[in-house]
Amino acid sequence: MREQDLRKMKIGVLLGGRSAEREVSLKSGAAVYNSLRSLKYNVVAIDAGEDLCGILKKQKIDIAFIALHGGHGENGAVQGMLEIMGIPYTGSGILSSALAMDKEATKKVFLYHKIPMPAFKIVHASEIMTRRKTAKTGTAGGEELKTGFPLPWVIKPATEGSSVGVEIVKDRSGVNGALKRAFSYGEKVIVEKYIRGKEVQIGILNDNVLGGVEVKPSLEFYSYEAKYTAGMTEYILPPRLREKTYDGAKQTALAAHQALGCSGATRVDLIIDVKENPFVLEVNTIPGMTETSLLPKIAESAGIGFGELLTKILRGVC
Numbered sequence: 001m002r003e004q005d006l007r008k009m010k011i012g013v014l015l016g017g018r019s020a021e022r023e024v025s026l027k028s029g030a031a032v033y034n035s036l037r038s039l040k041y042n043v044v045a046i047d048a049g050e051d052l053c054g055i056l057k058k059q060k061i062d063i064a065f066i067a068l069h070g071g072h073g074e075n076g077a078v079q080g081m082l083e084i085m086g087i088p089y090t091g092s093g094i095l096s097s098a099l100a101m102d103k104e105a106t107k108k109v110f111l112y113h114k115i116p117m118p119a120f121k122i123v124h125a126s127e128i129m130t131r132r133k134t135a136k137t138g139t140a141g142g143e144e145l146k147t148g149f150p151l152p153w154v155i156k157p158a159t160e161g162s163s164v165g166v167e168i169v170k171d172r173s174g175v176n177g178a179l180k181r182a183f184s185y186g187e188k189v190i191v192e193k194y195i196r197g198k199e200v201q202i203g204i205l206n207d208n209v210l211g212g213v214e215v216k217p218s219l220e221f222y223s224y225e226a227k228y229t230a231g232m233t234e235y236i237l238p239p240r241l242r243e244k245t246y247d248g249a250k251q252t253a254l255a256a257h258q259a260l261g262c263s264g265a266t267r268v269d270l271i272i273d274v275k276e277n278p279f280v281l282e283v284n285t286i287p288g289m290t291e292t293s294l295l296p297k298i299a300e301s302a303g304i305g306f307g308e309l310l311t312k313i314l315r316g317v318c
Contacts (some may be wrong), residue, residue: 009062016047020070029067064302152194202253203298214239
């Protein structure tokens with residue numbers, strides 16, 4: 001899509017919503033809205049709550065810039081509604097959005113495509129309840145969970161982003177509590193083998209790798225708090241990796257992006273272990289756009305300013 005065509009369109013920035021990541025989405029959406037407005041685009045901010053369909057019709061939106069994180073905004077539901085309404089939108093389509101948001105589905109796709117990732121086990125809430133009912137003590141649950149790989153484990157909800165509900169468990173005593181907290185976000189939880197190494201994020205725009213950033217949080221890992229609290233994480237651009245290792249991380253990230261059928265802008269989160277092997281943790285189909293977000297940092301290091309990044313995302317829609 002040409003920029004002069006974009007200038008003729010009314011752009012609706014979808015933000016907020018009702019997921020656990022609402023506050024982050026409000027910040028991302030505000031940053032996108034303010035930047036597009038400063039660039040003289042015809043833009044309106046829309047909180048994607050009740051009657052989103054009616055609001056879009058009332059506002060007569062021509063194109064949607066999705067700045068929603070988690071929930072229906074990132075799992076393909078909003079994308080499907082927009083397609084039914086005939087409104088073009090930024091980012092990945094229905095299927096790839098759904099696959100990327102559901103960590104179990106993501107991992108099964110990665111298994112098929114032989115994309116490296118940590119060993120994992122899917123745990124359902126019903127499985128834990130059944131184990132407790134059949135145990136002689138009546139209390140057995142996560143403490144008897146068998147995964148096939150040793151502790152430490154990373155326990156996280158299967159359908160949340162932004163590290164919501166993620167915990168590292170180092171011994172059996174912490175398993176039940178971590179599972180209970182993760183299950184508060186849904187009926188399915190991922191238990192992953194913890195891999196010690198460098199946390200590296202790779203930015204992709206319209207099927208081209210922009211570059212990467214190494215994140216060094218002051219906390220144990222790149223948690224929700226570390227992601228969205230200024231000053232709690234050191235960002236190293238480019239990552240402190242050997243060229244061969246960095247190239248391998250980029251290739252692996254792009255392969256993960258393409259395996260899920262993603263489009264537009266994505267951010268692929270990886271761990272580079274002590275042997276310099278990359279492991280994909282997840283693919284974010286709607287990367288954050290806050291002042292601490294990584295995709296804008298990566299783009300800037302590639303010579304692409306925030307406004308230009310947004311314009312390239314919009315131009316990639318059609």
